[in-house]
Amino acid sequence: xxxxxxxxxxxxxxxxxxxxxxxxxxxxxxxxxxxxxxxxxxxxxxxxxxxxxxxxxxxxxxxxxxxxxxxxxxxxxxxxxxxxxxxxxxxxxxxxxxxxxxxxxxxxxxxxxxxxxxxxxxxxxxxxxxxxxxxxxxxxxxxxxxxxxxxxxxxxxxxxxxxxxxxxxxxxxxxxxxxxxxxxxxxxxxxxxxxxxxxxxxxxxxxxxxxxxxxxxxxxxxxxxxxxxxxxxxxxxxxxxxxxxxxxxxxxxxxxxxxxxxxxxxxxxxxxxxxxxxxxxxxxxxxxxxxxxxxxxxxxxxxxxxxxxxxxxxxxxxxxxxxxxxxxxxxxxxxxxxxxxxxxxxxxxxxxxxxxxxxxxxxxxxxxxxxxxxxxxxxxxxxxxxxxxxxxxxxxxxxxxxxxxxxxxxxxxxxxxxxxxxxxxxxxxxxxxxxxxxxxxxxxxxxxxxxxxxxxxxxxxxxxxxxxxxxxxxxxxxxxxxxxxxxxxxxxxxxxxxxxxxxxxxxxxxxxxxxxxxxxxxxxxxxxxxxxxxxxxxxxxxxxxxxxxxxxxxxxxxxxxxxxxxxxxxxxxxxxxxxxxxxxxxxxxxxxxxxxxxxxxxxxxxxxxxxxxxxxxxxxxxxxxxx
Numbered sequence: 001x002x003x004x005x006x007x008x009x010x011x012x013x014x015x016x017x018x019x020x021x022x023x024x025x026x027x028x029x030x031x032x033x034x035x036x037x038x039x040x041x042x043x044x045x046x047x048x049x050x051x052x053x054x055x056x057x058x059x060x061x062x063x064x065x066x067x068x069x070x071x072x073x074x075x076x077x078x079x080x081x082x083x084x085x086x087x088x089x090x091x092x093x094x095x096x097x098x099x100x101x102x103x104x105x106x107x108x109x110x111x112x113x114x115x116x117x118x119x120x121x122x123x124x125x126x127x128x129x130x131x132x133x134x135x136x137x138x139x140x141x142x143x144x145x146x147x148x149x150x151x152x153x154x155x156x157x158x159x160x161x162x163x164x165x166x167x168x169x170x171x172x173x174x175x176x177x178x179x180x181x182x183x184x185x186x187x188x189x190x191x192x193x194x195x196x197x198x199x200x201x202x203x204x205x206x207x208x209x210x211x212x213x214x215x216x217x218x219x220x221x222x223x224x225x226x227x228x229x230x231x232x233x234x235x236x237x238x239x240x241x242x243x244x245x246x247x248x249x250x251x252x253x254x255x256x257x258x259x260x261x262x263x264x265x266x267x268x269x270x271x272x273x274x275x276x277x278x279x280x281x282x283x284x285x286x287x288x289x290x291x292x293x294x295x296x297x298x299x300x301x302x303x304x305x306x307x308x309x310x311x312x313x314x315x316x317x318x319x320x321x322x323x324x325x326x327x328x329x330x331x332x333x334x335x336x337x338x339x340x341x342x343x344x345x346x347x348x349x350x351x352x353x354x355x356x357x358x359x360x361x362x363x364x365x366x367x368x369x370x371x372x373x374x375x376x377x378x379x380x381x382x383x384x385x386x387x388x389x390x391x392x393x394x395x396x397x398x399x400x401x402x403x404x405x406x407x408x409x410x411x412x413x414x415x416x417x418x419x420x421x422x423x424x425x426x427x428x429x430x431x432x433x434x435x436x437x438x439x440x441x442x443x444x445x446x447x448x449x450x451x452x453x454x455x456x457x458x459x460x461x462x463x464x465x466x467x468x469x470x471x472x473x474x475x476x477x478x479x480x481x482x483x484x485x486x487x488x489x490x491x492x493x494x495x496x497x498x499x500x501x502x503x504x505x506x507x508x509x510x511x512x513x514x515x516x517x518x519x520x521x522x523x524x525x526x527x528x529x530x531x532x533x534x535x536x537x538x539x540x541x542x543x544x545x546x547x548x549x550x551x552x553x554x555x556x557x558x559x560x561x562x563x564x565x566x567x568x569x570x571x572x573x574x575x576x577x578x579x580x581x582x583x584x585x586x587x588x589x590x591x592x593x594x595x596x597x598x599x600x601x602x603x604x605x606x607x608x609x610x611x612x613x614x615x616x617x618x619x620x621x622x623x624x625x626x627x
Contacts, residue, residue, distance in 0.1 A: 054180045054205060057126065058095075059088040061235055063173045064182070064206055065213075066244035072186060072197030074170065074244075075512070084242025085169050086152040089132050090116070090145060091234055096124055098133055102142070115142035128172060135164045174198040182206070213239070213248040217263040218256060236267060258416070265414060324425060324439045324555070326372050329610060330562035331442050334366035351385065352560040353449055353494060359387070364443030372440035382564055386446035397507050398451040402433040412454060418507050423455045424555040424569055434565045439556055442563050450566040451504075458570040459514035460502030460612070461545070462552065462619055463488040465577045465584035467601060472580075477603075477626035485625040487616065488588055489600035490522050492609060495560075498600070499609035500616070502570065503593065511571050516545040523588040523597035540582055549573040552618045559610045572615045576623065603627060 056064070066074040066081050074081055093099045102115045121137045123130045132152060143151070154165035175198075177183040182205045183198040200206060216232045239245040249260055328337070332349040348364070355361030362385050371378040390398060397419060402408040410416075412435060413427050429436045435454035450456045467475040467484040474483040490501050501522040505514045520541070552572045559568035577584035590596040600606065602616055604627050620627040 054182070056180075056205070056209075057088070057129075058092050058231075058234060058238060059085050059128065059169075059173050060177055061209055062088050062239050062242050062244060063170060064177065064209060065239055065247050066242065067174070067183070067198065067200065069200040069203070069206070071188075072174075072183065072199035073195070080241060080243040082169070083149055083153050084238060084244075085173070086132075086149045086166065087145075087241060088238050089128055089152065089166070090148060091238060092126075092129055093124075093133060093136075095231070095234070096129070098122075098124070098129075099136060101145075114144065116145055116148055117142060128166060128169065131166060139164075171196070210248045210251070213245070214252065214256075214260065217260045221263050233267070236264065240264065240268070261415065325558075326369060327439050327442070327556075327558040327562065329558045329560045330444075330567075331367045331372065332364040334368060348560060351383075351444055351448065353387075354385075362444070367441050367443055374436065374440055378441070380441060382441070382443050382445045384445045385448055385563070387449045390447055390449060390451060393451070395451075399447070399453050401447075402453075410453065419452055420457060420505070421452070421454050428454065437562065437564050437567050439562075439567070444563040445565055446563055447566040448563045449561050450563070450568070453565050455567060455569045457505040458502055458557070458568060459505055459511045459518065460500045460570050460572040460615065461488075461515040461519045461549075462500055462572055462574045462615060463519065463577075463583050464574060464602065464619060464623070465580060465599070468580070480626045482624065482626040485602040485620060485623060486599045487602050487619070488519075488523055488597060490590065490594035490597045493593065493595050495609060496595070497609040498606060500572070500612045501594065501597070502572075512545060515549075515573055516542060518593075519545070520591070522591045522594040524586070524591055537586070541586075544575060544582060549575045550622065552622070553615050557611045568610070570611075574619050574622065576619075578623075 062081070062084060063074070068074070090099065098118070098120050099116050100119055102117050116136060118133075118136050121133060124133070135151070136148070151161045151164035152166045154162060154167075174183060175185075178185055178198060182200070182202050184201040186197050186199060188195055188197050212232065213235065216228065216236065222228055236245065239248065245264070249257055252260060329348050332346045334346055336344045337346050337348075346366075349366075351362035351364055353359070362383060364383065365381055367378075367380075370376060371380075386401070391401075399410065400408045402410060410421070412421055412430050413423070414421055423438065425438050428438050447453060464485050464487045467486045469475055476482065477484050488501060489498050491497070492499050501519050503514065503518040503521070505511060509517075520538070524537070524541075550573065552574050554571040555569060557568040557570050562568060575583060588597040588599065602620055602625065604613070604617070606613070608616070617627055619625075
């Protein structure tokens with residue numbers, strides 16, 4: 001367990017625009033007065049240097065890390081930054097001595113369960129901070145940090161709390177960056193709407209910010225994280241929770257990136273519930289839960305400690321492993337579950353892609369529904385199988401087997417840049433040097449046909465339009481009386497099943513890039529297009545895939561390739577052209593990775609590969625369409 005020791009932090013210098021116009025209360029935690037005086041002298045020198053340049057709040061720094069330099073907007077796929085910026089606001093109020101966490105008392109409550117206490121309601125001069133401060137002042141009884149993040153984000157179910165929502169936070173912060181000469185303001189057209197963007201106009205400030213973050217985990221790494229500058233420590237946690245910290249590391253070499261991420265993980269692994277003896281230190285928040293349509297996204301902000309600014313936190317994915325529905329397509333249930341194929345044998349008994357002239361059939365042992373979970377006792381005798389093509393591969397992105405080579409060390413549950421080995425469902429167990437499938441038993445150990453042990457990440461673009469008659473009117477289903485959606489469907493080469501186009505996320509590739517690449521590879525063959533029209537179509541698709549879409553699902557996939565040690569996880573996005581203006585007009589053709597591609601009516605009657613039917617049902621519910 002790590003003991004948190006508070007260091008003295010200088011009073012903030014005043015400036016225009018409301019940034020750092022106040023000082024925190026004096027620090028009485030250090031007993032050695034001489035040591036504190038030495039620190040104050042060093043801090044004063046730092047303050048003199050900072051006064052010579054524009055000062056930024058935590059909110060502005062996090063947003064600046066997230067903004068694309070040329071485009072002037074944050075990633076449309078970032079679902080964490082909204083909550084992250086609200087966390088920055090509370091942290092900034094903590095730095096300025098306006099709020100703290102209630103004292104723990106004898107009951108030793110966890111940080112997540114303690115309330116935010118108002119210390120000083122004096123205005124800071126910053127509009128966003130003062131608006132949040134007024135809400136905290138007017139609220140009785142007091143609330144936890146998690147509750148405040150939900151209220152300020154507008155992500156709460158209580159209509160009486162909607163008045164606390166801070167609106168247009170990103171735009172207001174971006175305008176502040178414009179006022180400080182860091183960004184400019186432009187208008188860009190995105191097909192159906194105009195959007196105000198804020199491209200970078202002065203790169204000096206962002207370069208300094210990125211270098212400050214990089215140096216903090218590289219050249220200026222203190223070995224003992226408790227000795228880090230508290231504001232830098234806060235920035236790292238908040239940037240991580242806002243899913244923009246990675247942007248500060250993209251320019252690093254592979255070696256430096258590994259060192260930086262190793263140090264970041266050390267910070268994230270610190271125990272947030274460990275306290276000092278000083279009753280005035282701790283202020284925290286643990287996790288922010290925000291709703292996105294039919295599923296919950298869990299983002300962590302990390303607890304932030306004391307109005308003097310110590311942050312200690314852990315990125316968590318707060319999912320219950322047993323909350324994953326039982327898988328069916330990657331195990332032998334022992335019943336005649338597909339009468340078309342057999343009335344006595346499970347349709348998934350034979351492991352996929354086996355039973356060919358090149359590979360003898362691999363039959364999974366029977367695993368009843370009640371014996372799938374690892375917690376259930378079972379005389380379990382799985383079959384070991386890794387395809388020859390996978391086992392003998394020398395490709396960089398294919399794992400070597402740590403069970404057979406003791407020198408192989410794989411950084412499980414982390415992003416090692418070559419491969420993101422984190423699961424959407426939290427930390428998975430390592431048994432016998434290899435991961436254990438979080439959903440349960442499959443009957444097969446090894447990797448099967450998959451390249452990685454643990455999660456193998458994919459991305460699935462769901463492109464939809466309304467089915468219309470000759471007059472352009474939506475077609476209504478005769479039974480459900482709901483309009484019918486159509487989606488871009490492919491026929492897979494490996495299984496001959498209908499499916500959503502999609503595929504594996506390549507090394508160092510973003511999900512947005514995978515979605516676009518797979519859609520092009522599997523559905524856009526361009527047999528009748530000249531080079532100019534092909535270029536225009538690709539440009540249109542690129543804009544839509546980068547600037548639109550709704551995330552429908554992220555998590556475990558009931559994929560027939562899953563084994564006890566390797567499994568599929570995916571992120572599915574819906575790109576809907578409701579007015580037949582762009583995507584709906586594309587004449588799709590089967591590409592290199594599909595037998596065919598076509599527009600198909602969306603409905604429960606269509607059998608689909610893996611968990612794709614579940615994804616399409618979510619899309620139908622989203623658009624209130626027939627299913």
